[in-house]
Amino acid sequence: MSAKKPKKIILKVDNITVQRPFGGPILENISFDVYEGEFLSIVGASGGGKSTLLRSLAGLFPPVSGKIYFRDEEMRAPRVEVGLVYQSYALFPWRTALENVEFGLELRNIPRVKRRQVAVEALELMGLSEDKDKFPIELSGGMQQRVAIAREIVNKPKVLMLDEGFSALDVQTCRQTEEQLLHLQAKFKMTIILVTHMLEQALALSDRVIVISDGEIKETLELDGGKRPRDIDQPEFRKLLRSTEALIRPTPKIETFVRDLAGV
Amino acid sequence: MVMRRYQRLLLNIFSVVSVVLLWHYLSANNLISPLFLPPPERLVETFVEMALSGELFLDIGMSTVRILIGFIVAFLVAVPLGLLAGSNDIIRNLLKPWVQLLQPIPGVAWVPFAFLLFGLSNSAAVFIIGIAAFFPVFINVMTGVQTLDRDLINVAKTLGANKLQMITKVILPGVVPDLIAGSRVGIGLAWRAVVAAEMIGLPQGIGSVLIDAENTAQTDVMVVCMITLSVLMMIFEKMIFESLEKRVERWKGIDEE
Structure with missing residues (x-):
């Protein structure tokens, strides 16, 4: 019996904190690895720091502390091997x-x-x-x-990142593009990182889902293999969707305020 | 009401022809003095005379060459400075007080200063035109860079653009609409400034013909010069801007009339 091949890390996020030029941190002490050939989704509520994280991974928004590595090289600037598709598509x-x-x-x-x-x-x-x-x-x-x-x-690119790539599409186009993306991933053996607020989509497409809320990683979900996109009407899928939804809800601001006051 | 192209053209022609006919009627019946407005047929004769003698083309040529040189100088200074000021806060704020101070001064107001500096020479003309055309081009390019979608810059960065490629392949093409708008205004202001300078003292040029005609009460020569000037400005605009604008209109999704 042959041992299972260890997964190769393609991107390593090592305890990064990302801060606005004149403001507080957007992301704090974030660490995770991205493996070669995986489909990783980063989900969370709007304003939770998902897009900022993606820009940091693309080398566009350097962290104030911590490091990001592409393979074993520290990423200090954007590189062609890490592609990013913008929410606005940013076509010339x-x-x-x-x-x-x-x-x-x-x-x-x-x-x-x-x-x-x-x-x-x-x-x-x-x-x-x-x-x-x-x-x-x-x-x-x-x-x-x-x-x-x-x-x-x-x-x-070795890593293709999509920032809310599907948010402006109708349901049918969205499904077609999802299939196309999976096809591209298989064809070019790319790692895909999808940032989305559409949890259902993330769970249907991904190998792993990272849940970000209030600038922190709340949960990392490892999903089983098998055919993708997953059947979203299956009872297990609905159950997983409901339990993950609760993680995404941002902490109410008043609660954060009271906690800060109490020093908790 | 949506009109077809030929209908619009017919209306344009009708408008011009009816005014010319009215003008002819008023002149033919001595309802208007030829000293104030010569009949249209007299203007045609004057134009042919001036054209055949070569006098008109010589002066038009002189004004045009002055405009071209002055505008090119203004363009070559304004575009790089506009790019720099648009992309760099420090440079923008260093230039800001000077722009605010100098930009409102009309090109004509620079004429005495230019004459003092360069005498009644073509260098004075180039200086006046350069100053008049500089500000609209500079301000438009600077604003264009400032308002350029940051994602386009970021895309180019992630695709590996170096600084030169960023300027030539992203920023410059991105500010073309602003550049066209600024150049249009710049050339218009340059024409006004050069005609004024020629009227005040520069030898030759369409402005000097105009002032000579005024001194000798040759209204027909004056009107011919004014119409020629207007036609010249239209040709200038069409030659330089129309093809560029056609492409910009397509990528901006502006329907052609």
Whole structure:
């Protein structure tokens, strides 16, 4: 009997505290590991620090203390291996879908013919070959998101992070994009980190779910393997959903205030 | 009421033709003195005379060259400074009091100062035009950089953009709409300033023809110069801005009329 292969850490978050330039901490003493090839979701109420955490992982918002490592290297700046898809998709409005996807390759001086070919293939993969010459404003929210994902995958990131990537999509587009994301993860063997306030989605897609509330990790849920997305109508799934929902609710501010006063 | 393109064009033509006909009627019946407004056919004759003698084109050419050089100088200084001020708080706040102090001064008000500094020379013209065109371009570029979506900058960072690539591939294209708007205003102000400078003392140029015509009571020459000036400004705008604006309108989702 062969021993189970240990999971390789791709991102290590080591006791980080992230603070506003002129304010208190947004995240305090956060530590966790992200494993190669896993689908990790970070959930929590709005304003709980999820997006800030993602920006820190992307190297855009450095922690005031603690460290973040990509493999064994400390992350001090953004790197191409760690891609981020923004909530607003952040497509360059003056570039067509194709030109947006080409952007990262252009930065690395990949010859025009080669980068065009790679970008066209990525758009085909995302089902957007017909729309490659459209500007972002001419695309629907779902299409914009797929362009933003294509823009990242042409750079072959090891970790793809999505910040509330599904919040602006209708249910049907959301389901299609979820399937597409799982397909991409399998195809490119990527690690995916999804930040979302949609707990049901996180539980349906992920290997692990980290619950963040009031700037702290409240819980880390290890979910079983099997087919994903999970069947959200199963009684076990509903039960898990209800118990996790309670963890997400932010502490009422008055309660925090009284606790602070009492020094608890 | 939504109008078709040809209907709008017909209305434009109708408006111009009816005013010209009215003007012709008033002049032909001596209801208006030719000293104040010569008949339209006289203006056509004057235009042809001035064009054939080469006098008009020489002066137009002089004004245009002054504008082009002055504007290019203003543009080359205003764009990098605007980019710097837009992206750096310290530089912005160092420049702010000077911009607030100097920007409200009309280009024409710089004319005596420029003459004192450079004499009645083309350098004075370039200085006046440069000052007039600088502020709108600078302020628009600075504001454009300040209001550029931060996520676009962050995306470029995560995709590996270096500082030069950030400027050439993200910030500059992102501020093109502001640059166009600023340049439009800048060129308009530059024309006003150069015509005023030519009227006050600069040799040659369309402004100097205008003032000579006023001194010799040649109203037809004055009107021909004014109309030529207006047409010239329209051509300038179309040549420089129209193709750029077409693309910007498409990515901004502005419907063409």
